[in-house]
Amino acid sequence: MDHFPTNWGRPRNDAIDLYGTYPIHQRPTNVPKDAFSAGIQHTQQPIVTGTSVLGIKFKDGVMLAADNLASYGSLARFRDIQRLHAVGEHTVVGAGGDMSDFQYIQGILDELITDEFAAADGHTLGPAEVHNYLSELMYARRSKMNPLWNAMLVGGFKDGKRFLAFVDLLGTTYSASTLATGYGAHIAQPLLRSAVEGKEDTLTEDEARKILEQSMQVLFYRDARSLDQYQIATITAKGVHISESRKLETSWSFAEGIRGYGAQTQ
DSSP states (O other): OOOOGGGTTSOOOSSOOTTOOSOGGGSOTTOOSOTTGGGOOOOOSOSEEEOOEEEEEETTEEEEEEESOEEETTEEEESOOOOEEEETTTEEEEEEEEHHHHHHHHHHHHHHHHHHHHHOSSOOOOHHHHHHHHHHHHHHHHHTTOOOOEEEEEEEEETTEEEEEEEOTTOOEEEOSEEEOTTHHHHHHHHHHHHHTTOTTTOOHHHHHHHHHHHHHHHHHHOTTOOSEEEEEEEETTEEEEOOOEEOOOOOGGGGGSTTSTTOOO
16 A cells, blocks of 8 residues: 555656655655745745835934835835834834735734743843844845845834834844935935934924924925825834824925926926
8 A cells, every 4th residue: 555645646656756755865866855946936026115114213212104105116006005013012113125025024023022922021022122133034035045125124112212223135234313215215314314313312203203294295206106195103112103194295386387397398
């Protein structure tokens, strides 16, 4: 009797053991370790993507902002995507780049928080630990030539300390009082630096929110992959709060005076 269920109902080929039924020491040398390995492919480029995430420190904590758009190429396909994700009681992760990869990362982080809660050892993960975990994860995937196509900001507040840091698909990390991903690193970052740097210990929550709103407005004017609907995450000693989707107040009347726009030709 054949005791290998994988062979039942299939022709047996003792020369090539596609189903790995031989013990390793008896396996023919021409047998692949995984019969399906030729079909495994790695992501070559991001498909459905989100754009900028902005982050700043203020007097009482950290604030992040991101719009709700996920673009399919140049098509504004999904307009209700939340790109700010709470991780435990002290941390928020905001992501640009491939949204399916970010959903995968969200699942990993949720499992991490569940395991930490189940340990019941009196400790909770803070933003520094979450950022370190993500940096190791991103570098490991990059080293396997199968990166997670994201650039993320990790912001949080724990034990009276503010934390704001960056990590990308290569495992590159750095920290500053103002950070941005995507197009925001070119357009919004200079605005954030001039408004925040040197004032982190005096900037109020309302002032910080106004700075982010103005920066998101500039990005909506300048970045073709952005949206006028956005969310703001605030992390303070009170915990994590992610706002409902908001709509930017914008005006395009100035465009009528631009040469080559609309009916104006001279």
